[in-house]
Amino acid sequence: MSDTSTQPKPNTLPIEEIESAVIRFAGDSGDGIQLTGMQFTTTTAFAGNDLSTFPDYPAEIRAPVGTTAGVSGFQIQFSSRQVLTPGDAPDVFVAMNPAALKANIHDVKKGGMILVNKDTFNAGNLKKAGYEVNPLEDGSLSEFRVIPVELGRLTRNALDGMGLTATETERCKNFFALGMMYWLYDRPMSATLKWIETKFKKNPKYVEANHKALHAGNAYAETAEIFGHHFRVNKAPIKPGLYRNITGNEATALGFIAASVAAGRPLWYGSYPITPASDVLHELSKNKNFGVKTFQAEDEIAAIGSAIGAAFAGHLALTGTSGPGVALKAEAIGLAVMTELPLVILNVQRGGPSTGLPTKTEQADLFQALYGRNGECPAIVVAAATPGDCFTMAYEASRLAVKYMTPVFLLTDGYLANGSEPWLIPDASKLAPFDKVALPPVGDFKLYKRDPETMARPWVAPGTPGYEHRLGGIEKQDVTGNISYDPDNHERMVRLRAAKVNKAAQDIPPLEVLGAKKGKVLVIGWGGTYGAITAGVQNLQKAGKSVSSVHLRNLNPLPPDLGDIMANFDHVVVPELNMGQLLKVIRAKYLVPATGLNKIKGQPFKVTEIEAGIDAILKGDK
Amino acid sequence: MPDEMEILPAAGPIVQTAKDFKSDQMVRWCPGCGDFAILATVQKIMPTLGIPREKIAFVSGIGCSSRFPYYMNTYGFHSIHGRAPTVATGLKCANPDMQVWVVTGDGDGLSIGGNHLIHALRRNVDLKILLFNNRIYGLTKGQYSPTSEIGKKTKSSPMGTIDMPLNPMALALASEASFVARAVDTDLPFLGEVLTRAAHHKGSVFIEIFQNCIVFNDGAFEDVAAKEIREDKMMKVYHGKPMIFGAKKDKGIVLNGLEPEVVTFDPANPPKNLLIHDEKAPSATLANFLAHMAEPVPQGIFRSVERPMLHEMMDAQIDQAKKDKPANLQKLLNGPETWTVA
Numbered sequence: 006m007s008d009t010s011t012q013p014k015p016n017t018l019p020i021e022e023i024e025s026a027v028i029r030f031a032g033d034s035g036d037g038i039q040l041t042g043m044q045f046t047t048t049t050a051f052a053g054n055d056l057s058t059f060p061d062y063p064a065e066i067r068a069p070v071g072t073t074a075g076v077s078g079f080q081i082q083f084s085s086r087q088v089l090t091p092g093d094a095p096d097v098f099v100a101m102n103p104a105a106l107k108a109n110i111h112d113v114k115k116g117g118m119i120l121v122n123k124d125t126f127n128a129g130n131l132k133k134a135g136y137e138v139n140p141l142e143d144g145s146l147s148e149f150r151v152i153p154v155e156l157g158r159l160t161r162n163a164l165d166g167m168g169l170t171a172t173e174t175e176r177c178k179n180f181f182a183l184g185m186m187y188w189l190y191d192r193p194m195s196a197t198l199k200w201i202e203t204k205f206k207k208n209p210k211y212v213e214a215n216h217k218a219l220h221a222g223n224a225y226a227e228t229a230e231i232f233g234h235h236f237r238v239n240k241a242p243i244k245p246g247l248y249r250n251i252t253g254n255e256a257t258a259l260g261f262i263a264a265s266v267a268a269g270r271p272l273w274y275g276s277y278p279i280t281p282a283s284d285v286l287h288e289l290s291k292n293k294n295f296g297v298k299t300f301q302a303e304d305e306i307a308a309i310g311s312a313i314g315a316a317f318a319g320h321l322a323l324t325g326t327s328g329p330g331v332a333l334k335a336e337a338i339g340l341a342v343m344t345e346l347p348l349v350i351l352n353v354q355r356g357g358p359s360t361g362l363p364t365k366t367e368q369a370d371l372f373q374a375l376y377g378r379n380g381e382c383p384a385i386v387v388a389a390a391t392p393g394d395c396f397t398m399a400y401e402a403s404r405l406a407v408k409y410m411t412p413v414f415l416l417t418d419g420y421l422a423n424g425s426e427p428w429l430i431p432d433a434s435k436l437a438p439f440d441k442v443a444l445p446p447v448g449d450f451k452l453y454k455r456d457p458e459t460m461a462r463p464w465v466a467p468g469t470p471g472y473e474h475r476l477g478g479i480e481k482q483d484v485t486g487n488i489s490y491d492p493d494n495h496e497r498m499v500r501l502r503a504a505k506v507n508k509a510a511q512d513i514p515p516l517e518v519l520g521a522k523k524g525k526v527l528v529i530g531w532g533g534t535y536g537a538i539t540a541g542v543q544n545l546q547k548a549g550k551s552v553s554s555v556h557l558r559n560l561n562p563l564p565p566d567l568g569d570i571m572a573n574f575d576h577v578v579v580p581e582l583n584m585g586q587l588l589k590v591i592r593a594k595y596l597v598p599a600t601g602l603n604k605i606k607g608q609p610f611k612v613t614e615i616e617a618g619i620d621a622i623l624k625g626d627k
Numbered sequence: 628m629p630d631e632m633e634i635l636p637a638a639g640p641i642v643q644t645a646k647d648f649k650s651d652q653m654v655r656w657c658p659g660c661g662d663f664a665i666l667a668t669v670q671k672i673m674p675t676l677g678i679p680r681e682k683i684a685f686v687s688g689i690g691c692s693s694r695f696p697y698y699m700n701t702y703g704f705h706s707i708h709g710r711a712p713t714v715a716t717g718l719k720c721a722n723p724d725m726q727v728w729v730v731t732g733d734g735d736g737l738s739i740g741g742n743h744l745i746h747a748l749r750r751n752v753d754l755k756i757l758l759f760n761n762r763i764y765g766l767t768k769g770q771y772s773p774t775s776e777i778g779k780k781t782k783s784s785p786m787g788t789i790d791m792p793l794n795p796m797a798l799a800l801a802s803e804a805s806f807v808a809r810a811v812d813t814d815l816p817f818l819g820e821v822l823t824r825a826a827h828h829k830g831s832v833f834i835e836i837f838q839n840c841i842v843f844n845d846g847a848f849e850d851v852a853a854k855e856i857r858e859d860k861m862m863k864v865y866h867g868k869p870m871i872f873g874a875k876k877d878k879g880i881v882l883n884g885l886e887p888e889v890v891t892f893d894p895a896n897p898p899k900n901l902l903i904h905d906e907k908a909p910s911a912t913l914a915n916f917l918a919h920m921a922e923p924v925p926q927g928i929f930r931s932v933e934r935p936m937l938h939e940m941m942d943a944q945i946d947q948a949k950k951d952k953p954a955n956l957q958k959l960l961n962g963p964e965t966w967t968v969a
Binding site: 047050051053196243244245246247248249250251255259262263266271273275292293294295296297298300302303304306307308309310311312313314315316317318319320322336337339340344430431432433434466467468469470471472473474475476477478479487488 | 650652679680681682684686696697699700701702703704705706707710712713714715716717718719720721722724725742743746941944945947948949951952953954956957959960961962964965966967968969
């Protein structure tokens with residue numbers, strides 16, 4: 006950003022057009038940071054920019070005020086071109102207190118702008134944040150353009166005489182800051198003003214206070230000329246259509262509901278609250294008008310047990326959790342594999358092992374989905390690539406489960422779950438159909454007699470006369486489904502179950518190769534790293550490097566064309582937020598000397614990290 | 628017996644016999660196992676319920692008793708250890724037309740599955756939960772269970788158990804089960820009566836069935852349930868009737884402070900202060916009194932009250948939601964705020 010603040014422009018301050026910007030808000034987890042970020046996001050989406058967001062919040066609901074443990078952050082990248090990630094380094098950083106500054110300063114772009122709430126930089130807060138000297142005064146921020154603003158005092162002045170308590174006034178300061186940011190990026194305030202009216206419609210005093218704070222911040226930025234000039238980010242060339250902003254968890258829930266409607270089967274969601282998956286339970290429980298049955302079970306096992314019972318009864322049955330919950334469900338997943346019932350297991354992955362990093366993102370549960378059960382126990386595994394893609398893959402997971410009569414894992418992660426992006430709303434009347442399979446006549450009914458195309462067994466709901474049957478976890482006799490301990494039958498059934506899951510490969514569309522189909526490096530990604538990998542690969546391609554990428558949404562079975570695509574490249578690189586799980590699968594299955602590019606910090610990849618990693622391979626450093 | 632205890636005739640044109648409820652699978656319990664008698668009794672009462680067999684499901688966990696569903700020609704699910712109530716909850720709420728029975732044991736239901744049992748009962752899921760209590764782990768060949776007497780010597784407790792056993796009836800009552808009863812495997816007519824009442828109850832049923840394990844814990848309840856002594860050691864309770872027991876019907880229960888006291892009397896002239904059983908009492912105090920009574924050991928229906936069932940409340944919320952806001956998928960996908968890119 007160039008600094009033109011020295012040019013005096015008394016009435017209309019100059020506007021500089023820029024292509025894109027990255028902003029981060031951070032403060033105490035009670036400062037309303039997530040709300041402020043979401044408001045900025047909505048306004049930005051309405052302005053026609055492409056965008057991507059990343060909320061980053063602590064596991065504690067209210068960690069000690071003023072400490073780095075309690076810092077909540079929200080980052081957004083918006084642009085007049087395609088946006089694939091929330092951005093590596095903020096151009097503008099809003100720090101509501103010293104702890105927020107301390108926890109985030111290492112990420113801010115050198116030369117970037119830091120707006121700090123100066124009121125909070127007192128001895129007590131500085132000490133809590135771990136500063137021995139005030140960083141606003143010791144020159145340690147000389148690489149940045151620091152703009153100290155007395156957010157608290159200015160908000161108090163703006164709301165003076167309204168009869169609000171000190172706490173009520175204090176709560177409006179985030180809108181003062183938001184008003185300033187709207188001015189900085191030349192944004193209309195109408196969407197937020199409207200949101201405030203709806204949110205506080207029962208309390209007109211709060212409507213007025215928040216409106217005032219927002220306007221005051223906006224006016225302050227203009228009249229005090231603290232920024233000198235402001236920026237404009239023009240509309241992005243986005244595919245025409247009707248859009249909304251959506252988070253991954255919202256999209257997942259909507260995908261499940263759409264699948265239930267398309268399948269003509271009521272939805273059952275058995276779940277136990279767990280971060281970061283609980284929002285899917287919240288979202289589904291809001292939509293009972295679709296016949297959705299949500300069951301908040303006593304534990305993770307009961308959650309999946311109820312789903313298995315509902316699947317037996319003919320519902321579209323789902324259970325959702327994060328990694329620790331999947332660990333508890335493992336035995337029941339085996340039961341669903343054995344009884345060949347359709348079931349979707351959603352794992353919104355978080356940092357592990359054990360309790361790990363509940364609010365941080367990771368991709369370390371791929372092995373758990375592929376192998377984490379006793380016995381030879383295959384399941385279909387799919388993964389979403391972006392927040393909006395969670396809709397598509399939730400729908401696809403449901404469709405595959407029903408089509409192949411098998412458990413299907415849907416892997417998303419904390420980054421996708423809470424991150425948001427503009428979403429081209431699908432036409433509800435054009436969703437892929439669910440295949441309807443007619444029941445065999447009563448006389449021909451055999452519980453484990455398989456459909457020749459899908460190898461699925463017939464799904465007969467209890468209540469159907471003449472088809473009474475017993476399911477269970479003991480090995481089944483082929484065709485009849487009776488208990489069998491016969492050695493040859495067991496081997497046959499193990500192979501049949503694996504073959505059935507592999508049949509789902511016929512549903513996988515051809516992979517899209519980003520870039521040339523032949524070259525030096527092929528990057529293979531999966532899950533929520535799509536944005537960073539794609540942006541990194543595109544940057545390298547622009548620089549003339551021989552790099553292409555494919556992104557996998559199907560992890561078991563793998564896309565049938567993956568092997569042929571890999572054969573046209575000298576190197577295969579697999580970036581993952583784990584120690585190399587897909588990497589090992591690819592090495593084992595295709596016997597290729599693939600290289601991992603791994604990060605295990607609970608944070609998503611930065612684009613620059615992807616670029617550097619691939620560059621190193623291109624240069625033969627690795 | 629009160630009127631509602633009578634076996635109801637089959638409703639409508641459905642004519643089924645016990646044979647219709649027998650599957651083609653060979654029953655594989657040890658010869659002499661108490662489970663045979665319970666199976667036969669269940670198969671016997673089934674045709675009296677007026678429910679076609681395709682509308683009945685048996686769900687079980689793991690253990691000897693949990694093989695039960697394979698022997699019933701109804702829908703069935705032999706699930707995993709301790710988890711039967713969870714599968715049954717999903718089945719019942721997804722398809723409320725089904726009458727769902729859960730067969731479990733003292734290990735399956737009270738140890739590994741204790742959590743699910745209490746939650747299914749407190750939610751008043753319309754499940755008929757039969758807990759076959761033989762005070763031993765049979766299928767794993769003879770370890771002590773959560774109901775084994777303290778000091779019991781088993782393969783895993785050669786010096787005697789040091790774990791306090793739990794009281795299944797008190798647990799069910801604490802979990803707010805709406806129907807709580809006890810019966811014995813060898814008293815088939817009474818077991819049949821209790822099961823029939825349970826079948827007609829709307830809500831969560833818990834029945835503890837004293838069951839003998841002839842191989843690993845033979846004589847599990849011989850001290851009270853042996854044929855020659857059971858009239859004097861056990862007491863059948865009936866709603867609205869005084870608490871009387873004994874082969875000669877000459878013993879009864881009166882209240883001494885907060886404790887039961889056995890009194891002996893001339894059967895022709897029972898004392899006026901005998902306790903009267905009230906299974907419908909709004910409070911579970913009397914039922915708990917019975918649950919903790921050791922001499923005699925009560926059997927019968929301790930508690931039978933009605934309250935809304937989980938599936939009813941679930942369906943009512945869905946109906947209300949549909950009325951408040953008719954489902955429109957496109958509207959849902961559009962969400963609260965949209966914008967158009969031209």
